[in-house]
Amino acid sequence: MQTPVRSQVPMTERILLLAIHNHQPVGNFDHIFDLAFRMCYEPLLRELGRHPKFKFSLHFSGPLWDYMEKKEKACFGLVGEMAARGQAELLGGGFYEPVLSVIPEEDRLGQVLLLKRYIEKKFGVKARGLWLAERVWEPNLPRSLARAGVEYTLLDEEHFHYAGIDDIHASYLTEDEGRCLRVFPIDKKLRYLIPFRPIDEVCSYLDEIAAQGGLAILGDDGEKFGLWPGTHKHVYEDGWLGRFLDTVDREGITTMTFAEALDRFPSRGRVYIPPASYEEMMEWVLEPEAQLAFKNLKRELSGPLRRFLRGGFFREFFRKYPESNNLHKRMLLASREARLHPDEDARRHVYMAQGNDPYWHGVFGGLYLPHLRQAAYGHIIEAEKRMPLTKGWSCQDYDADGRQEIILRGKAHSLFVKPSYGGALVSLDSLRLGRNLLDVLSRRQEAYHLQTPEGSPEGKSIHELAKALPPGSAGLLRPDPNLRYSALDRFFAPETTVDDYVSGRSADRGDFVGADYQFRFVEPKRGGQRKRTEKELHLSRRGNVVLENASRPVMLFKRIVPRPDGLGVVYELENPGPAALSFIFASEWNLCAFPGEWELEPEAALFYGRSVRLDCPQAEGLWLYPLQTLSQSEKGYDIIHQGICLTAVWRLDLEAGAARSVEIVLTEKHGS
Secondary structure, three states, X not given: OOOOOOOOOOOOOOEEEEEEXXXXXXXXXXXXXXXXXXXXXXXXXXXXXXXXXXXXXXXXXXXXXXXXXXXXXXXXXXXXXXXXXXXEEEOEOOOOOEXXXXXXXXXXXXXXXXXXHHHHHHHOOOOOEEOXXXXXXXXXXXXXXXXXXXXXXXXXXXXXXXXXXXXXXXXXXXXXXOEEEEEEEEOHHHHXXXXXXXXXXXXXXXXXXXXXXXOEEEEEEHXXXXXXXXXXXXXXXXXHHHHHHHHHHHXXXXXXXXXXXXXXXXXXXXXOOOOEOOHHHHHHOOOHHHHHHHHHHHHHOOHHHHHHXXXXXXXXXXXXXXXXXXXXXXXXXXXXXXHHOXXXXXXXXXXXXXXXXXXXXXXXXHHHOHHHHHHHHHHHHHHHHOOOOOOEEEEEOOOOOOOOXXXXXXXXXXXXXXXXXXXXXXXXXXXXXXXXXXXXXXXXXXXXXXOOOOOOOOOOOHHHOOOOOOOOOHHHHOOOOOXXXXXXXXXXXXXXXXXXXXXXXXXXXXXXXXXXXXXXXXXXXXXXXXXXXXOEEEEEEEEEEEEOOEEEEEEEEEEEEEEOOEEEEEEEEEOOOOOOEEEEEEEXXXXXXXXXXXXXXXXXXXXXXXOXXXXXXXXXXXXXXXXXXXXXXXXXXXXXXXXXXXXXXXXXEEOOOOEEEEEEEEEEOOOO
């Protein structure tokens, strides 16, 4: 049995290690960056700068460094001054704040080295430590980080409890394939005390840690010092931070950087940490009912047995949210291509698409924020535009579900089709606009839709607050029956109205959406003056439609026809049964369009300043309604516009053996 090494901390010396992590995601609005500096980063840096003996470690993610260097030069200079005098140790990380464990190994190395070199070039110091995005840990990370010259990182205390470690007031050593990394536990109690509780409570806890010969270790979001709701007033106007720093000076509390602690105190021993993140993240990844059951179980279980109680695993976000999985696998596809076709600009765009925020959802918007998803897709598209990708059709299981998807690379668009999900269009990238036109998030039930606020918010961290649902939100809580892909093939009773459809009162009578379609590629017909050389994708399914309480067979053929300026979707519906059929056939398209970005004509819809047109000739109607979600945020609840649902409908009467064709054509106008 390994004997723990006791760190040489005087039993009564109060030692505080503080790491401040600041981040804004790729694609966030400039006014949010500006607000963050005005309300949080600038006053925080200035207050810390007024106490030069207070040592701490500081992390800014790449998007913030870029913004600060261009638009916040005073803050940039202040960081330089504190780094030069040894007050602030600058931490590395992945430049664009990716979850390192879910990006390829070479991208991990590239992202970490990009930030290390930036810090060394701009400030003349070496980043020895690393801020691990969302503290998402997997056991192979020590090898990756050692390759990049990283000596230590910070993890939450929960990581250590899962590994059987009770003493969280010292550092430990972990390894993978013999490549070692020092790991510091972040004290959860300190995370909830600072800056939310009275200073005497903080000092009492520091006394308690010192009496045990331990280090008080805290690493947390800088945004809690001014940007989270109510914190600017509490921290600066009411003076919590100034009083705290004065108390540290007056009472002789020792502060040091993590690098100094690394050199002064040996590790407490070796540890092997299972996959984990901070406690709240491991709850957010669970499905709603499981999340509530897990919280109840935690209340019932206490003591040593809590070690064996763990939530989910970060990668489960890719299962919980197929939209996250699609974005993630699109990023991996672009990363593979970038390694085959080296191009520095392409690689940088892949890195920017790897920022963690649009891949998950918890107390912050994340995946629910369309501008963050669109930023990631935009950088994927820009990366792909810089690479000599082979044009035309290809088949591969890019989304890792065990089924083949179809990809079309064209001069103007990239199209991703899923035969195993009703032959649906999953993504349609406009290379000119730099956006995925079909990036729409489905509505689903979340655990916070079910919770009830309790007690006062005063003195609570953002993670402790439950919020009341806004009035009139019931309509936004109805989950979508299917994913919000496009070219979804639906069947309705003849009397169905647009109100029935929008409200969900009329169910789809067919079994086509989400079902498995057969597919093949067919050479285009030669005829007329227009010549096409690209093959067509032919999809088909023999399914059933329930009409008048009877199941009737219907044969559906769907042709995807590439065009230089877009694509056509041609449907042929055949009645193979002995009885006549009357029904509404509907082709549902879900598009990432925001208010002011669409307008309707009798048989067409126009988007994005009339640059994209969806023609539905001979359609009896175009049913259009906005898609909105109700999601939790740090301020409460947000009603977020995700896009629009546009459904072309045709009322069809098919005699036995008869067939009918309908068509939808998407065209994009090029040029300025």
